Amino acid sequence: xxxxxxxxxxxVATSLVTALTVFNLYKEEPLAMTDLNVQMGWEWRAERVLxxxxxxxxxxxxxEGNGLFGIGRSPSxxxxxxxxxxxxxxxxxxxxxGTAKIGTKITFRIPKIELRGAHEGALAAVGIIGQNVVCxxxxxxxxxxxxxxxxxxxxxxx
Amino acid sequence: xxxxxxxFAGDKVALIVRGKTSxxxxxxxxxxxxxxxxxxxxxxxxxxxxxxxSGYIIKAVLIGIQGEVYDLDGFKKHRPYYVDANMARGYGVxxxxxxxxxxxSQAQIFDDYWRDLTTDPGTFxxxxxNCSTRASGAFRHSGILASGIPGLDTPNNLYKQLVRQRPDxxxxxxxxxxxxxxxxxxxxxxxxx
Numbered sequence: 538x539x540x541x542x543x544x545x546x547x548x549v550a551t552s553l554v555t556a557l558t559v560f561n562l563y564k565e566e567p568l569a570m571t572d573l574n575v576q577m578g579w580e581w582r583a584e585r586v587l588x589x590x591x592x593x594x595x596x597x598x599x600x601e602g603n604g605l606f607g608i609g610r611s612p613s614x615x616x617x618x619x620x621x622x623x624x625x626x627x628x629x630x631x632x633x634x635g636t637a638k639i640g641t642k643i644t645f646r647i648p649k650i651e652l653r654g655a656h657e658g659a660l661a662a663v664g665i666i667g668q669n670v671v672c673x674x675x676x677x678x679x680x681x682x683x684x685x686x687x688x689x690x691x692x693x694x695x
Numbered sequence: 696x697x698x699x700x701x702x703f704a705g706d707k708v709a710l711i712v713r714g715k716t717s718x719x720x721x722x723x724x725x726x727x728x729x730x731x732x733x734x735x736x737x738x739x740x741x742x743x744x745x746x747x748x749s750g751y752i753i754k755a756v757l758i759g760i761q762g763e764v765y766d767l768d769g770f771k772k773h774r775p776y777y778v779d780a781n782m783a784r785g786y787g788v789x790x791x792x793x794x795x796x797x798x799x800s801q802a803q804i805f806d807d808y809w810r811d812l813t814t815d816p817g818t819f820x821x822x823x824x825n826c827s828t829r830a831s832g833a834f835r836h837s838g839i840l841a842s843g844i845p846g847l848d849t850p851n852n853l854y855k856q857l858v859r860q861r862p863d864x865x866x867x868x869x870x871x872x873x874x875x876x877x878x879x880x881x882x883x884x885x886x887x888x
Contacts, residue, residue: 580773581773583775584771604747604751608821609752613819613825614742614755615745616746
């Protein structure tokens with residue numbers, strides 16, 4: 538086989554690996570944490586004391602992928618959650634100082650069932666422990682941005 | 696809805712296959728997970744630490760990631776629908792439990808195995824060091840099984856091995872599974888579908 542044929546195969550293979558790497562990096566949205574965007578995980582409250590309650594405006598709700606070949610959905614991996622969604626929200630109220638600040642964004646993972654039908658643009662309350670959101674409650678229609686701060690302390694957080 | 700409570704008082708242990716809807720059902724490989732029930736009725740399970748991205752998945756499959764053992768408190772934070780039958784119903788998580796009668800010495804060794812794994816969870820790998828591999832370890836150490844899982848280490852293969860090799864000791868239950876206390880013992884609750 539000629540040297541040109543081997544060179545051609547090498548160039549094609551290298552290009553393919555580079556393209557796949559760039560594609561994956563683009564797709565995975567690196568989890569960098571900045572002052573303006575706090576990345577949080579999801580746990581259930583399990584009768585623990587909340588560290589902070591936040592009032593949120595939901596800006597984006599997106600179904601999360603299942604990882605390479607769907608392996609990320611294996612229930613034996615700790616981070617695997619049922620029908621997991623990635624939610625981005627603006628923090629517009631809080632009950633005390635803590636991990637999140639007013640004016641910042643938070644992004645967190647949550648099983649779809651725990652969203653209780655909340656949609657993009659809606660107001661909601663969440664409870665925080667450590668780096669995790671542990672409960673979620675959509676605000677009733679009677680709650681406005683102005684009344685959110687007073688509602689979050691009584692928002693359900695099972 | 697009908698429910699059965701199975702009380703664990705040092706005389707039995709169990710394998711729970713999550714995602715297995717009946718004794719005959721074979722769940723997909725990525726739709727099953729194995730947990731165990733210790734002889735005092737407390738659930739215990741082995742998981743791989745959380746992470747994201749293709750690198751994490753490749754590591755979880757081929758190289759290994761940090762293992763984690765959940766007890767009842769761990770389940771309540773990370774998998775409450777594995778220990779609360781109402782939540783299991785809400786999330787649609789059906790499980791099949793294989794309750795295995797054991798002697799007191801087998802029970803002690805089974806429980807000790809999980810105590811030691813909790814102290815040092817070691818490496819989790821989806822291929823060969825997963826939840827079913829560890830559950831199999833508990834059944835082998837306690838002398839209930841004599842060999843490892845035939846074929847791939849999957850929860851359902853371990854279930855089938857137990858049924859095939861120890862039919863005299865095993866009883867199978869399927870439904871929404873939770874745990875409750877009954878007097879000084881813990882009971883596994885199985886709610887009908």
